Amino acid sequence: MEVSQGPDYRYYKANLYPPVQPPGGVLEPFGTVEIEITGPKGRMNCRTHQCLGLFAETHPRIKYQVMLQKEMDGEPVVIGHLSVDRSGCGVLKWDFSTAGSDSGEGIPVTYKLLIAARHDAGLRGKAGGGVLMSGVISLKSAVRDNRVVGFKKEVKVREKGRDIKERNPFFEKVEPFQPPIPNSVWWRIGVLPDSYWQTGFCPRQKSNKAMY
Amino acid sequence: MVVQEIQKNYVFPRIPLKFQLPENYPEVGCISSISVVPEIRDFRLNRGEMEIRGSYQVTVSYFEALNQSEPDKIREIEYDDFFSHLRLRADGLITDSGEELPAGTGRSSQELNTVQFERPFHTFVDLEFINRPRNFKPGLIIERVNLEAGEGCSLKGELVLSLVNRPRRTHR
Numbered sequence: 001m002e003v004s005q006g007p008d009y010r011y012y013k014a015n016l017y018p019p020v021q022p023p024g025g026v027l028e029p030f031g032t033v034e035i036e037i038t039g040p041k042g043r044m045n046c047r048t049h050q051c052l053g054l055f056a057e058t059h060p061r062i063k064y065q066v067m068l069q070k071e072m073d074g075e076p077v078v079i080g081h082l083s084v085d086r087s088g089c090g091v092l093k094w095d096f097s098t099a100g101s102d103s104g105e106g107i108p109v110t111y112k113l114l115i116a117a118r119h120d121a122g123l124r125g126k127a128g129g130g131v132l133m134s135g136v137i138s139l140k141s142a143v144r145d146n147r148v149v150g151f152k153k154e155v156k157v158r159e160k161g162r163d164i165k166e167r168n169p170f171f172e173k174v175e176p177f178q179p180p181i182p183n184s185v186w187w188r189i190g191v192l193p194d195s196y197w198q199t200g201f202c203p204r205q206k207s208n209k210a211m212y
Numbered sequence: 213m214v215v216q217e218i219q220k221n222y223v224f225p226r227i228p229l230k231f232q233l234p235e236n237y238p239e240v241g242c243i244s245s246i247s248v249v250p251e252i253r254d255f256r257l258n259r260g261e262m263e264i265r266g267s268y269q270v271t272v273s274y275f276e277a278l279n280q281s282e283p284d285k286i287r288e289i290e291y292d293d294f295f296s297h298l299r300l301r302a303d304g305l306i307t308d309s310g311e312e313l314p315a316g317t318g319r320s321s322q323e324l325n326t327v328q329f330e331r332p333f334h335t336f337v338d339l340e341f342i343n344r345p346r347n348f349k350p351g352l353i354i355e356r357v358n359l360e361a362g363e364g365c366s367l368k369g370e371l372v373l374s375l376v377n378r379p380r381r382t383h384r
Contacts, residue, residue, distance in 0.1 A: 007251040011354035014245035027242050137245045
């Protein structure tokens with residue numbers, strides 16, 4: 001009676017694994033990501049497992065970022081934050097579109113999905129954040145954020161208001177270590193007092209030996 | 213733009229999946245991702261039922277099973293070495309041992325193996341589940357997929373499809 005013109009619906013499911021394999025243990029997924037793409041529209045449902053206890057009351061101020069990263073050019077994009085389910089799982093729903101990005105047939109685009117802990121402002125000084133789990137998924141076409149971006153207002157950019165560290169010659173920018181966490185900038189102090197270099201003794205070292 | 217909630221007309225009983233890996237493929241360690249593409253080839257309205265014929269394509273990508281019995285040894289740093297001390301300082305990081313966490317999934321060095329399977333199906337649906345049979349253009353969506361490594365080079369799991377109406381079709 002009717003022949004369909006090829007599938008316009010695709011379903012993807014990816015498991016999220018912890019970054020480090022437990023020694024001698026079996027690697028079990030910490031969460032799942034389900035992606036449904038209907039035509040140009042798509043929806044992603046991200047869900048972590050309940051047993052992790054991410055939203056326990058002991059650390060209520062930690063936010064869990066969900067990030068998407070194209071595997072080739074590695075700048076992760078924050079999609080959103082996990083919110084708590086009724087059953088205690090972390091849940092995120094994200095709508096996206098794939099319109100205009102379906103360039104070549106049969107060339108899948110590989111994405112890496114990361115969930116990282118980000119501390120609130122009060123806790124940020126103590127610890128940074130780390131990738132809790134990650135998964136790899138290859139979609140048929142590239143993914144574009146669906147959220148409406150408002151018009152850009154013209155804002156005067158004050159030259160003086162820029163971050164001091166950007167122009168300060170005493171601070172030297174250091175590339176972040178792997179895995180890259182967005183919005184984190186690593187700095188090291190380039191110039192140290194003379195007395196720092198002259199002591200042949202580092203108190204942090206395991207074998208505390210003075211070297212002369 | 214928000215994706216509309218899809219109204220499900222009929223949820224099929226679960227389909228048990230059993231796949232045998234083709235030759236020269238390594239054993240399944242952990243499954244990274246599954247993708248399912250159902251496709252309806254043709255459908256026919258009979259008096260009391262709808263006949264649907266089609267296929268579903270399952271793509272599985274997985275990491276190879278690790279056969280090593282011992283976990284990786286933590287690399288020890290020679291702390292007595294004068295130059296290692298210098299290197300530590302040049303990094304700007306002073307940490308205890310074991311600071312090297314593998315990037316990403318820790319399996320990033322491993323290759324991702326991808327296998328594709330296609331299975332046909334042929335079912336009948338009672339028309340009482342469909343509210344407007346005249347305007348009905350059936351589409352399939354995935355309700356649930358589970359796959360895990362079976363014995364040897366095989367995969368087993370289950371698949372649940374459900375039937376939806378797709379009255380408007382996007383023309384390309």
